[in-house]
Amino acid sequence: MPAHAYRDRSFGAFLFDMDGTVLSSIAVTERVYGAWAIRHGLDVASFLAGIHGIRAVDTVRRLNLPGVDPETEAAALLAAECADLGGIEAIAGARAFLSSLPSERWAIVTSAPRELALLRLAAGGLPVPPVLVTAEDVAHGKPAPDCFLEGARRLGQRIEDCAVFEDAPAGIRAAEASGAAVVVITATHAHPMTTPHPAIAGYAALRASPMPDGRLRFTAAAA
Numbered sequence: 001m002p003a004h005a006y007r008d009r010s011f012g013a014f015l016f017d018m019d020g021t022v023l024s025s026i027a028v029t030e031r032v033y034g035a036w037a038i039r040h041g042l043d044v045a046s047f048l049a050g051i052h053g054i055r056a057v058d059t060v061r062r063l064n065l066p067g068v069d070p071e072t073e074a075a076a077l078l079a080a081e082c083a084d085l086g087g088i089e090a091i092a093g094a095r096a097f098l099s100s101l102p103s104e105r106w107a108i109v110t111s112a113p114r115e116l117a118l119l120r121l122a123a124g125g126l127p128v129p130p131v132l133v134t135a136e137d138v139a140h141g142k143p144a145p146d147c148f149l150e151g152a153r154r155l156g157q158r159i160e161d162c163a164v165f166e167d168a169p170a171g172i173r174a175a176e177a178s179g180a181a182v183v184v185i186t187a188t189h190a191h192p193m194t195t196p197h198p199a200i201a202g203y204a205a206l207r208a209s210p211m212p213d214g215r216l217r218f219t220a221a222a223a
Contacts, residue, residue: 005198006181010215012161014101014208015151015180018110018117020052020167020188022094023124027087032080036073040065053168055111055141081116088123091187093203098127101208105216107131109151109164111141111171131155143170145178152180161215172197 019025030048037047042063051059057074098106107129110117114134121128131154138146145159152159164175167185172195175182184199186192193199200206207219 006163006183007218009181010211010217011163011181012105012157012215013152013155014106014163014165014216015109015148015175016098016106016165017053017167017171018108018112018120021091021165021171021185022098022108022126023088023090023120024188025088025120026188028081028084032077032084035080036077040068053111053142053166053170055135056113057135058141078113078116082119085119085123088120090124090126091185091202093206094124095126097203097206097208098129101216102210102214103130104155105210105214107133107151107155109133109147111135111147142168143173143177145174148175148178148180152178169193 016022019029029051033048033051034044037044055074056077057070060068060073060077061070108117108121108131110133112120112135114132114136117132117134118128131151133147133151133154135141138144138150140146148162148164149159152162155162159178159180162180163183164178164180165183165185166172166175167188172182172184182197184193184195184197185202186199187202208216209219211217
């Protein structure tokens, strides 16, 4: 089901996850987290399968490793990610789509810390919106809905009037819990995902048309 399945509905704002949604950072994430997993004697494949869309501190905390401080390890992971921006690139059509949106009608809502988010957006050549919600801005990360609720609040919109663009299960659950409409981006998915939500590989075939009241409506791109 394409995102313009919502063509008969208008939205007050769009909220975008970052990694896997507007840019691909899989290569660096798997390098950094894979090395960390090896150092701690974890099964790399199973560990990497569960990290996407979740704050580093929450990822480490849920492992409950003896003698491991989640805050210290999250800081080390952040430093490693900030130092490695190789292979980061925008999802197809994301730059043009984001640039076409009124700045007061969209936000980036990510589990990455702000420092890393800014570095990755720059590496992907993507615009930075006035509203950027990052890991430091909420007490509870995805799959809790707090980040999307905060994004809508900062934009002055009801969350029920927002569409969330997500790629990872934790982020999708957070968006569902918030009450927003959901669009799933599948560009970085290695395997098909079963989802009841509209799904698209990228943004090349997507347009958002502003209405007289400033709200946004999906339209299909011209062939």
